[in-house]
Amino acid sequence: MQMRVIGLISGTSVDGIDAALVDISGTNLDIEIELVAGATYPYPTHLRERILAVCAGEALSMAELAELDDAISCAFAQAAKNIQFGQEQASLIGSHGQTVYHRPPRKGGGELSTPNSPLGYSIQLGRGALIAHLTGMTTVSNFRAADIAAGGQGAPLVPRVDAALLSDFAESRCVQNIGGIGNVAYIPPRRDSNWLEKLRGWDTGPGNSLLDLAVEHLSSGTKTYDENGAWAASGNPCHPLVEQWLTQDYFHLPPPKSTGRELFGVSYLQNCLQDAEAYQLSPADILATLTELTAASIVHSYRSFLPQMPQRVLLCGGGSRNLYLKSRIQNLLGSVPVMTTDDVGLSADFKEAIAFAVLAYWRYMGTPGNLPTATGAPQEVLLGEVSP
Numbered sequence: 001m002q003m004r005v006i007g008l009i010s011g012t013s014v015d016g017i018d019a020a021l022v023d024i025s026g027t028n029l030d031i032e033i034e035l036v037a038g039a040t041y042p043y044p045t046h047l048r049e050r051i052l053a054v055c056a057g058e059a060l061s062m063a064e065l066a067e068l069d070d071a072i073s074c075a076f077a078q079a080a081k082n083i084q085f086g087q088e089q090a091s092l093i094g095s096h097g098q099t100v101y102h103r104p105p106r107k108g109g110g111e112l113s114t115p116n117s118p119l120g121y122s123i124q125l126g127r128g129a130l131i132a133h134l135t136g137m138t139t140v141s142n143f144r145a146a147d148i149a150a151g152g153q154g155a156p157l158v159p160r161v162d163a164a165l166l167s168d169f170a171e172s173r174c175v176q177n178i179g180g181i182g183n184v185a186y187i188p189p190r191r192d193s194n195w196l197e198k199l200r201g202w203d204t205g206p207g208n209s210l211l212d213l214a215v216e217h218l219s220s221g222t223k224t225y226d227e228n229g230a231w232a233a234s235g236n237p238c239h240p241l242v243e244q245w246l247t248q249d250y251f252h253l254p255p256p257k258s259t260g261r262e263l264f265g266v267s268y269l270q271n272c273l274q275d276a277e278a279y280q281l282s283p284a285d286i287l288a289t290l291t292e293l294t295a296a297s298i299v300h301s302y303r304s305f306l307p308q309m310p311q312r313v314l315l316c317g318g319g320s321r322n323l324y325l326k327s328r329i330q331n332l333l334g335s336v337p338v339m340t341t342d343d344v345g346l347s348a349d350f351k352e353a354i355a356f357a358v359l360a361y362w363r364y365m366g367t368p369g370n371l372p373t374a375t376g377a378p379q380e381v382l383l384g385e386v387s388p
């Protein structure tokens, strides 16, 4: 059976909605996909600013929450309509929505019904029922809730899809997404009889979130990101600062673990800028140092938490276009080759959108979507709510 599915996501960079139109066939981890079309639809500036403010902790009333959810749902429905314009119709949408809040589970938390609940909580706006109504297509949404209810982090969810699409028979690989936040899937060689149990995944920490915030601050709002990493490449990283920042708890927490802009957001950057004052760094040096933190936190986490280093690293997400960041990751990894998923035939820009098309397909087929070794849930569960 082949099915045409639309995958939609706006990630923690809040730059816009990534949409992928995908043909999917096969079952469980033995699936094949073909990307028919992919596009990013930027949010209108006022909507992006509103979302970023809410992500940064700005209070909003229930009425404002409803308005924001409506606006995001409409933008997602429009993205679904746009991506299949002039194409044969899809029969299903998988919509991740827009994360505005993510609280990982508390280790050693108390009773469920108390303020000390051990469960995580994650809010993705853009409700499936409205997207389904506006598009006339069955929509799967709210993918993280079932994993969280089972005691998992609810993130990252893409590693199981990475295992299906990017495993190699003989080679171990790390698939490293660098979005606002970074996350990795470690995929052992598929010829290993127990390769499935050996799969791992976690959020490595900041991807572009601190870089983007710093660029906006240092350019007085005239730039939103460091194109190709050129600005950072013109500076020098301050290694003592990177060493200091790497002592932060999150980097030493063993997986499963997930994070968000709640931690690696505005106040985190303010602390970094304060620390940097002692070294009198230029704007370019500050960016080089933050880029080094992203690179070092990724490589540090492999060395700390993987059974062995991978034979290859495949980058994806917007950060894979940051050539300076890529070169720093390569430098820190030494002889392990660093490529992008484009180099092995899977779009680095649209892999996350493709992943939510696959997760919707799995939901439709009755196949679990989480990977307990990545989210920490005690069992596999069906992910997503279906709005017919």
Ligand SMILES: Nc1ncnc2c1ncn2[C@@H]1O[C@H](COP(=O)(O)OP(=O)(O)OP(=O)(O)O)[C@@H](O)[C@H]1O
Binding pocket: 010, 011, 012, 013, 014, 015, 177, 178, 179, 180, 181, 182, 207, 208, 211, 212, 225, 226, 227, 228, 229, 316, 317, 318, 319, 321, 322, 323, 352
């Ligand atoms: N050419 C480029 N040079 C440098 N950085 C780039 C380039 N293109 C994109 N980026 C960075 O990638 C970011 C967007 O990445 P992406 O769309 O993968 O994030 P996301 O999906 O929102 O995040 P997440 O994976 O955390 O959900 C931009 O904000 C920017 O920092």
Ligand SMILES: CC(=O)N[C@H]1[C@@H]2OC[C@@H](O2)[C@@H](O)[C@@H]1O[C@H](C)C(=O)O
Binding pocket: 011, 012, 099, 101, 102, 122, 154, 155, 156, 157, 158, 159, 177, 179, 180, 181, 182, 183, 203, 258, 259, 260, 352
């Ligand atoms: C709560 C949330 O939206 N988390 C995102 C975020 O962006 C990257 C990283 O943090 C990852 O955990 C996740 O996204 C991808 C799509 C995932 O679930 O695999």
